[in-house]
Every structure is written in C-alpha cells, then in structure tokens.
Amino acid sequence: MSCWDLGKGHYGPLVIQQKSEVRSKRRTNSCWFIHRPHPLTLCLFSSLQGSRDPMFLTGVSFPPDWPVYSETLIKLSVYGENNGHQQTSNFLGSSSFSVTDLLKSKDQQLSLSLRTADDSATVGTVVVSRMKMGEIEDGEVDHFTTDMHQKCTLVYESSHGSVNDKDNGPIMNAVFKNAVCKVYRFQTVDSKWMLVREQMAECTLSFSIPKQLIALYIQEDTCRIQELKDLGELSPHWDNLRKDVISRYDQIIKEYQDTLAELEKLTGPLFKPSCSKGQKYLEFIPINLHTQRMRVMCPRKTDSFYDVVTVGAPAAHSQGFKNGGLQKLLSKYESEKKSTAYQCIYYPPEQTAKAREILCVVSQLQPHISALADQLLQTAQQSSSQPLRDVLKSLEEKTEQFVHALKDELVKSALLALHAARPGYVSKCQSSAQSSPARADPHLSTAEKQHSVCNNVDGSQTPRRESRESPVHSDSIPHHKEYDEEEWASASLHGNHASLGVGMHNIGFFPDIRYVSIFQLILVEILLKCVAEVAERARRSVSFVLLQEAACSTAQGLQLQQRRDAVFSQALAALACGFAMRLYAGLEDKGFLRQLHAVGLVAQFESLLSTYSEEIGMLEDMEVGISDLHRVTFRITEAASEEAVSLQPTVSGRRDHYTVEVPLPHHAFQALPEELREGKPLRVLPVLFNVGINEQQTIAERFGDISLQERINQKNFEILEGLPCFQTQTDIKELLDTLGQNVVTKKRKNVEILWLAGMICRRMNGIRLTSCKSAKDRTSMSVTLEQCSLLRDEHQLNKDYFVRALDCMRSGLLAQGEVAQWDDPEAGSVATNKPASRHFYPIALLLVSSHLLVVWLILSLVFLLAKYQ
Numbered sequence: 001m002s003c004w005d006l007g008k009g010h011y012g013p014l015v016i017q018q019k020s021e022v023r024s025k026r027r028t029n030s031c032w033f034i035h036r037p038h039p040l041t042l043c044l045f046s047s048l049q050g051s052r053d054p055m056f057l058t059g060v061s062f063p064p065d066w067p068v069y070s071e072t073l074i075k076l077s078v079y080g081e082n083n084g085h086q087q088t089s090n091f092l093g094s095s096s097f098s099v100t101d102l103l104k105s106k107d108q109q110l111s112l113s114l115r116t117a118d119d120s121a122t123v124g125t126v127v128v129s130r131m132k133m134g135e136i137e138d139g140e141v142d143h144f145t146t147d148m149h150q151k152c153t154l155v156y157e158s159s160h161g162s163v164n165d166k167d168n169g170p171i172m173n174a175v176f177k178n179a180v181c182k183v184y185r186f187q188t189v190d191s192k193w194m195l196v197r198e199q200m201a202e203c204t205l206s207f208s209i210p211k212q213l214i215a216l217y218i219q220e221d222t223c224r225i226q227e228l229k230d231l232g233e234l235s236p237h238w239d240n241l242r243k244d245v246i247s248r249y250d251q252i253i254k255e256y257q258d259t260l261a262e263l264e265k266l267t268g269p270l271f272k273p274s275c276s277k278g279q280k281y282l283e284f285i286p287i288n289l290h291t292q293r294m295r296v297m298c299p300r301k302t303d304s305f306y307d308v309v310t311v312g313a314p315a316a317h318s319q320g321f322k323n324g325g326l327q328k329l330l331s332k333y334e335s336e337k338k339s340t341a342y343q344c345i346y347y348p349p350e351q352t353a354k355a356r357e358i359l360c361v362v363s364q365l366q367p368h369i370s371a372l373a374d375q376l377l378q379t380a381q382q383s384s385s386q387p388l389r390d391v392l393k394s395l396e397e398k399t400e401q402f403v404h405a406l407k408d409e410l411v412k413s414a415l416l417a418l419h420a421a422r423p424g425y426v427s428k429c430q431s432s433a434q435s436s437p438a439r440a441d442p443h444l445s446t447a448e449k450q451h452s453v454c455n456n457v458d459g460s461q462t463p464r465r466e467s468r469e470s471p472v473h474s475d476s477i478p479h480h481k482e483y484d485e486e487e488w489a490s491a492s493l494h495g496n497h498a499s500l501g502v503g504m505h506n507i508g509f510f511p512d513i514r515y516v517s518i519f520q521l522i523l524v525e526i527l528l529k530c531v532a533e534v535a536e537r538a539r540r541s542v543s544f545v546l547l548q549e550a551a552c553s554t555a556q557g558l559q560l561q562q563r564r565d566a567v568f569s570q571a572l573a574a575l576a577c578g579f580a581m582r583l584y585a586g587l588e589d590k591g592f593l594r595q596l597h598a599v600g601l602v603a604q605f606e607s608l609l610s611t612y613s614e615e616i617g618m619l620e621d622m623e624v625g626i627s628d629l630h631r632v633t634f635r636i637t638e639a640a641s642e643e644a645v646s647l648q649p650t651v652s653g654r655r656d657h658y659t660v661e662v663p664l665p666h667h668a669f670q671a672l673p674e675e676l677r678e679g680k681p682l683r684v685l686p687v688l689f690n691v692g693i694n695e696q697q698t699i700a701e702r703f704g705d706i707s708l709q710e711r712i713n714q715k716n717f718e719i720l721e722g723l724p725c726f727q728t729q730t731d732i733k734e735l736l737d738t739l740g741q742n743v744v745t746k747k748r749k750n751v752e753i754l755w756l757a758g759m760i761c762r763r764m765n766g767i768r769l770t771s772c773k774s775a776k777d778r779t780s781m782s783v784t785l786e787q788c789s790l791l792r793d794e795h796q797l798n799k800d801y802f803v804r805a806l807d808c809m810r811s812g813l814l815a816q817g818e819v820a821q822w823d824d825p826e827a828g829s830v831a832t833n834k835p836a837s838r839h840f841y842p843i844a845l846l847l848v849s850s851h852l853l854v855v856w857l858i859l860s861l862v863f864l865l866a867k868y869q
Contacts, residue, residue: 057808059183070100076126078114093123102130171584171665174647175577176201176291177270186805188298189796196791197295198809202270204648205580207263209573210284212651213658214260217565220654221249221256227543231418238421241344241551248550248558255562259284274774277317284569287312288775291581294787296795305585306790308768308783309578312775313609314570315621316563325620326564327708333560337552344551345417354410355545356656358538361405366535368398373524402531406538414541421544565655567625571686575603575629576649576660578767579684583636587668592765597675600683602720602766603629606754608778610692611709612700615773619690622771623712626688632658633681636672639663684767685723687716689757693749693778701748710743713753717743720760735760758786784809 075096093114102110109129113122179201185193225246234242262281272285294306315325323329337346347355372395379388550557582601586592595601605626609615639646642665649662659681669677676682690709692700700706721736739756761768772778788805791797797805 057184057186057804058811059185068099070098070103072099073097074099076112076128078124078126091117093117095126097128102128169584170642171647171668174644175204175580175584175649177204178202182809184805184808186791186801187798189798191798192299194299194791194795194797195297196805197297198787199293199295201291201293203289203291203577204270205573205577206271206286206289207266208648209576209651209660210286210569211260211263213565213569213572214256214263214284216651216653216658217655218253218256218260221253224543224546225249227539228547231540231543231547233423234421235423238547242547245547245550252558252562274312274776277312277774280318283316283318283566286314286570286573287317289574289577290775291577292783293581294790296791298795304794306762306787307578307581307585308770308786309574309581310770310775310779310783311570311574313607313618313622313771313773314567314574314625315618316566317618319559319563319566321614321617321621323617325617325622326560326567326624327620328617329556329560329563329620330624333556336556344548346552347545347548351410352545352549353656354408355414355542356654358405358408358411359542359546360654360656361401362535362538362542365398365402365405366531369395369402369531370528372398373528377521377524399527399531406534410545411538411541414545415537418541418544563621564624564628567621568628571622571625571629572632572651572658572660574769575632575684575686575767576651576662578603578769579634579660580649580662582765582767583662586765587664587671593673593676595765596682597673597680599723600685602723602761602764603684603686604757604761604766604768605686605688606758606768606770606782607688607690608693608754608770608772608782609690610694610697610700611706612692612696612704615692615696616708618773619708619712623688626686629684629686631656632660633683635659635661635679635681636669636676637661637663637679638669638677639665642666685719687720687757689713689716689753691749691751691754693751697749713743720757729763732760732763735763754782755786755789780810 073096075094077094078092080090080092093116095112095114097110097112102108107129109127112126112128114124114126115122179199182198184196184198186196187193228242228246231242233239259281263285271289272282272287274287276282277287289309289311292308292310296304296306315321334349372391376388376391376395379391382388579601583596586596605622607619607622609619609622611619640663647663647665649660651658651660653659664672690712692706692709697706717740721740735756739753739760742750742753742756758768770779770782772782784806787809788797788802791805792799792802
C-alpha cells in the first residue's frame with residue numbers, strides 16, 4: 001500500500017490500521033445468515049519519514065481461517081505522527097472497499113480517496129493491490145519492480161492448499177494450527193524488490209507428545225512394579241526394600257494419572273503461555289512452543305524457506321531452582337547414593353543404564369526369535385531349501401544378538417546377587433556363621449562382608465564403617481562357587497544355537513524332507529524353551545539391579561525422576577515439532593531425504609539464558625533434557641488416511657529409548673526412498689549452545705561464574721565436530737574451525753558462537769530451535785535479527801533497508817492511534833510517554849545483588865574518606 005498527497009505537517013512514519021468486517025449473506029433452506037466476526041486489526045509502517053507520498057513495507061495478509069468472501073468490506077484508517085513523536089498520533093483519514101472491487105479492478109489495483117472522519121474533505125489517496133505469494137512470473141518482473149515504489153500487496157491466501165504446499169498443505173495444517181502471517185517488501189542491492197512472508201503457527205504436538213509420554217511413564221512404572229513382584233520370595237531385608245520401592249512407584253503413577261486427567265480436560269490454545277509456567281499440572285508442556293517460517297520470494301529466483309522453532313527453556317519451572325537444576329541435583333544425588341550403599345548393592349549410573357539396555361534388548365529380541373522360529377517351521381514344509389536357509393540365517397543373527405547381550409558380566413553378577421538375596425541363601429550363611437562364629441575368612445573381601453550384612457534377616461547388625469566407604473560395585477559381587485553354574489544359561493543357548501545352525505546348513509544331506517521337519521521341530525522347541533527360560537532369568541536379574549538403584553534412592557530420587565521426566569517431555573515436544581516441520585518442507589528434496597536415512601539430522605538448540613540467579617538452574621535442566629534426546633529416534637510411517645487425526649505423530653518406547661513415528665499420506669510416503677519406507681530408524685543429534693545476552697549476564701561475567709556456559713559450549717562443539725559425515729564439506733569445516741576458535745575465546749556475550757552454530761546447522765539441513773526463559777523477548781529479538789541477516793547475506797538486502805526491515809519485523813499489533821516499536825531488546829516493551837526504566841536500573845541491581853551492594857558500600861566509604869581528608 002502507499003499514500004499520495006497527504007496534508008501538510010504529517011511527515012513522520014504513518015500507520016495504516018486495517019479493519020475487516022464480513023457482511024456475508026448465505027442462503028440455506030430459505031434462511032439468511034449474516035456472519036460478523038470481530039474486526040481484524042493490522043498495522044503497517046511507512047518506510048519514508050517526512051514524506052507526503054509514503055510507501056509501506058508491511059503488507060496485509062489474510063490467514064487461511066479468516067472468512068474472506070467477495071462481500072467482505074475492508075476499512076483502511078491512516079494515522080500520522082504528532083510533531084514527530086512516535087508516542088502519539090492523529091487520525092488523517094479513512095477509506096473502505098470490498099474484495100469484489102479489488103478483484104474486478106484493472107490489474108487488481110485500487111486507488112482510494114482518504115476522507116476525514118466527517119466525510120467533509122479529501123486528505124490524500126491510498127493505493128491497494130492484490131497479489132498471491134509465488135505468482136510472480138518472469139514476464140511480470142519489470143512491472144513488479146517498477147511499480148513497487150508506489151504500492152504494496154494485499155495478500156490473500158487460499159484456505160485449500162495443495163499437498164506439496166509448504167505453508168498451507170493438508171500435511172502442514174494437520175499439525176500446525178492458527179497461523180499468523182505478515183508480508184513485507186524490501187529492496188535489494190540491484191534496486192529490485194523482494195517479498196518476504198512470515199508465518200508463525202501453534203503446534204498440536206505441544207500437548208499431544210507430553211500426554212503420550214505421561215501415558216508411557218505410567219505404563220512403564222506399572223510394568224516395573226510387576227517385574228519387582230515377579231522377583232519371587234526375598235529375604236526380609238530385600239523384601240522390605242522392595243515394598244518401599246513399589247510404594248514410591250505407586251505414588252508417581254498416581255500423580256501422573258492426575259496430571260493426565262487434568263490435561264485431557266483442557267481446551268483452547270495449543271500452547272502454554274509463559275504466565276502458566278508455574279502451574280504444576282502443566283509442567284510437562286513446553287512454554288510458548290511456536291514455529292516461525294520466513295519465505296523469501298525474489299524475481300527470477302526460486303523461493304527460499306527458513307524455519308525456526310521457538311520455545312521456552314525446557315526446565316521444571318513449577319518446581320523452582322532454589323537448589324539448582326538437574327545437572328547439579330543429579331551430581332549431588334549420586335554422591336548421596338554412594339553414602340547409603342550399605343543398605344543395598346550400589347551400581348554406578350553406567351551399570352544401571354546398561355541394565356535397562358539389556359532389559360530392552362531381551363524384550364525386543366525374544367518375540368523376533370519366536371516369530372522367526374514359527375516361520376522356519378512353516379518354510380520347512382516346502383520342498384525348496386533356499387528359503388529355509390534364508391530364514392535360518394535371520395534366526396541365527398537374532399539369536400547371536402540375544403546371546404551376546406546375555407554374555408555381559410552384569411547379567412551374571414546380577415544373577416549371583418539375586419541368588420544371594422533368597423531366604424535359603426541367608427539361612428545357609430547364618431548356619432555356617434553360627435557353626436564357626438569366631439572364624440573369619442582372611443580372603444573374604446569387603447564387598448562380601450557387606451553383602452552378608454545386607455542380607456541379614458532381622459537387619460539388626462550395623463554395617464562397618466569401611467563398608468560405607470567402599471560401596472559395592474557390580475563387579476565386586478561374590479562369585480559363590482555353588483552358583484557358578486548360572487553360566488549354563490548362555491552356554492546352553494549357544495550350544496542349541498550352534499546345533500541348530502549345523503543341522504539347518506546340512507539340510508541338503510537329508511534324503512527325505514520329512515526327517516528334516518521332525519529334526520527342526522525338536523530343535524526349535526528346545527530353542528524356544530531355552531530362550532524363554534534365559535529371558536525370564538535375565539529379566540529377574542536386571543530387575544534386581546534396578547531394585548538396587550531405586551532402593552539406594554532417597555526421597556529426592558523420586559522428585560528428580562519427576563523433574564527429569566517433565567524436562568524431557570518439553571524437550572521432546574519441541575524436537576518432534578522441529579522434525580515434522582523440517583520433514584514436511586523437504587519431501588521433494590532428494591538430497592535431504594538421502595541425508596536423512598544415511599546420517600540423520602542435527603538439531604541445534606540456541607539458548608539465550610544467563611548464568612545468573614535462577615536461570616542457572618534453568619540452563620542445568622535444559623542441558624540434561626537435551627542430552628536425554630540422544631535416546632530418541634524417528635521413523636516415517638504411512639498414515640491410515642489423510643485425516644488430521646491419522647497424520648499426528650506418535651511416541652512409543654521406554655525411558656531408555658523412545659521412537660517417534662511421523663505418518664505421511666499415501667502418495668507422499670510412496671515417493672520416499674526405499675530405506676525410509678522400510679521404517680529405518682532415523683537419528684537426530686541434539687546440540688546446545690548458550691550465550692547469555694541480558695543485563696543479568698553482564699553481572700555474571702563481571703562478578704559471577706560463567707563456567708557452566710563455557711563447559712556446555714565446549715562439550716557440544718566437540719559433539720558437532722565429531723561428525724565425520726560433514727568433514728568433507730569445505731564450507732562446513734571452515735565454519736567449524738571458526739566456531740571452535742570462538743568457543744575457547746574469552747569474550748563477553750560472544751553471540752558469534754550462536755550465529756556460527758546456526759549457519760552450520762542450516763548448511764547441514766538441520767533443525768533450528770531458539771529458547772530463552774519464556775520464548776518471548778530475547779527469543780523474538782534473536783529470530784528477527786537472524787531473519788534480517790539472512791536477507792542481507794543470502795538475498796542481497798539493501799544495506800539501507802536492514803534497520804527498516806528489522807523495525808518492520810519487530811513492530812507489534814496496536815490499538816487505534818498507537819505506533820509502537822520494540823523499545824528495549826531485553827524487555828521488549830512498547831514505547832510510551834513515561835521515562836525508560838533502564839535509566840534507573842543500577843539502583844535495582846544493587847538491591848538484588850549482595851556482591852554489588854558490598855562493592856557500593858566500600859566505594860562510598862572510600863569516597864567519603866577522600867572527601868573529608
């Protein structure tokens with residue numbers, strides 16, 4: 001839009017306040033319905049200050065769900081500055097038109113007279129034109145570039161996008177809702193004009209992913225209770241510990257069930273606003289999760305898309321940060337577990353993680369082996385031996401994996417420990433101890449002494465001090481000679497597997513296929529029986545290891561598990577949102593799809609948290625939550641239908657590993673590479689880089705500690721640098737070298753780290769996520785600055801338009817007569833007549849910082865002494 005011949009005295013920036021009122025009459029069964037929604041108000045900013053013929057860089061975009069009909073009336077109100085001050089403005093004039101008038105006009109362009117409020121005089125002319133994004137052809141470039149100094153587009157978006165429409169297709173609309181769009185035009189260095197379209201949308205995954213995770217948490221903890229009950233009869237000491245652990249799990253399940261019930265009741269927005277971050281029942285929901293897409297359309301060039309996910313820092317805001325975040329709390333928790341190890345057998349975190357992994361492998365492989373065994377029997381009834389050998393080969397591979405998992409020393413030691421926890425073993429130990437009470441085995445290790453004490457029936461004995469200083473590790477569990485035959489499980493399985501392999505590979509030597517079938521039936525029955533028995537023993541032994549972990553936990557352990565679950569839920573919802581958005585945008589990009597199944601994707605989390613006060617705890621939570629995302633893989637599946645419900649991503653798995661399935665419609669799924677259609681797990685590598693940018697970070701850098709930020713950046717740079725698949729690309733390698741130099745450089749608020757990490761992520765076709773405390777002020781400033789930088793570096797934005805473009809993107813939606821811009825990058829406040837609060841911040845900082853208060857008092861004392869001397 002543009003204005004001509006405005007009255008004298010109005011030379012500052014102008015605002016067009018656009019109101020849309022629909023007066024639509026639809027006849028149904030002889031009844032007339034009039035639809036009158038609330039007016040849609042938008043503000044446009046002039047690019048020429050002090051001009052009577054201003055043009056506007058911001059266009060008007062009707063979102064797909066806005067009811068625009070041919071009868072729709074649009075009213076344009078023009079305001080100007082008062083004496084060059086942006087705080088106040090005055091009404092100049094208004095005009096209105098219908099959509100029909102615009103569509104039927106020549107070149108779909110209208111010149112409208114601006115009339116005063118009493119319709120007594122004409123104060124100027126406003127020009128309105130209509131254009132659909134993406135419809136600029138080569139032949140229209142000259143008309144587009146020469147006329148853009150006089151008009152701006154009124155963009156109308158169809159509510160029915162095509163399947164491959166990256167913005168409004170049915171795939172996008174199923175997951176991303178309530179889109180808000182803004183359109184701009186900016187000049188390039190060659191004096192041409194580009195159209196830029198911003199679209200911010202909510203995501204259904206903000207609530208659906210956390211609700212699925214909570215249901216999986218409940219299911220897993222319920223299964224854990226059953227596994228503990230299946231351990232069988234234990235000595236009184238271990239039985240009491242088991243009852244206590246089951247009671248804790250019951251408490252977690254009850255709380256999670258209540259939370260899930262509350263979430264099911266919610267209706268309304270698809271995101272959690274920052275004002276609700278303290279709500280306990282919303283602690284699993286990410287804060288302000290939105291998607292931001294910038295589409296750039298230049299003459300004679302292919303449209304470009306830049307996506308970023310904005311989300312509040314994944315952290316347990318409802319639980320607070322008085323004692324720090326997860327990183328600090330988990331470290332403290334592990335120390336406390338070691339000090340209480342006299343009550344149980346202490347397993348370090350890597351051993352308990354391995355126990356969960358073994359449990360997961362056994363649960364996955366056992367049904368595979370059973371299915372292949374049935375297939376083997378069915379294939380044996382055929383006369384051909386080649387299919388039999390193929391099935392046999394698959395069965396051998398799965399059985400080898402099964403045997404390999406159970407050969408771990410942890411399984412054997414856990415079996416011995418479980419055997420020692422039986423009442424019979426305790427009784428025998430007590431009887432032998434009573435027969436020779438004064439004799440002590442000089443070769444008995446501290447671990448064995450402690451283990452005997454732990455299995456005391458009445459629990460009356462007090463463990464020795466040295467036992468508490470030397471906690472029992474899994475590799476120090478006593479190898480009682482009576483139970484050495486526990487190795488029979490893996491050995492017998494391996495033997496049956498070997499005999500089966502020899503028999504199947506020599507199938508050609510049997511003259512009659514009937515003898516082969518009988519021979520196979522016997523071996524398969526032995527194999528299945530052996531696998532079932534060994535799997536059951538493995539489950540019990542591993543469950544006993546996990547019992548030790550829970551038994552060594554204090555009440556803090558329960559709270560830490562809930563805190564970690566909540567933080568992981570927020571992080572996974574954001575990651576799933578970014579993966580879905582990136583996948584939908586790259587369905588036609590063969591290079592991206594090839595990279596997806598070959599090496600996976602990088603998910604770069606950009607954090608703007610400070611290392612001061614409670615934001616330290618947020619950053620510690622965020623670090624652990626993002627690190628836990630390494631346990632997540634993605635799979636692409638074919639949707640049952642093209643309805644929105646069928647296109648929603650789903651989550652499955654346990655805490656040690658989750659799989660997110662992203663369904664696609666039939667035609668889109670069939671166009672994928674074979675590896676993706678076969679359901680290959682897709683790896684996403686999350687990395688986190690943090691640079692605090694607000695005033696609190698200034699305090700931390702001068703008077704506090706920023707080692708947490710330095711450690712996080714160094715650790716994640718090493719992860720990023722360790723990707724061999726991208727080392728051959730020269731441009732990425734150079735960026736990595738520069739990033740490494742900036743990471744080790746001691747520089748305050750080195751935002752170059754974030755900029756370089758973002759560039760590397762985009763070059764790797766990765767997922768970009770930006771966070772601050774609530775994903776509002778700092779996040780919006782970072783995203784808009786990045787977008788303008790991309791326009792400058794990738795699309796030759798004229799340097800004179802950089803600041804103007806930044807102001808347009810940071811402008812807010814205002815009420816009538818107001819003109820606003822972001823005043824303070826950190827506060828994100830709208831300019832008003834009152835003095836800026838930042839002029840008074842030193843006093844406030846002194847009040848909230850004890851260190852600064854002491855410094856202030858010392859300096860004041862020195863000043864007074866010097867004055868009176």
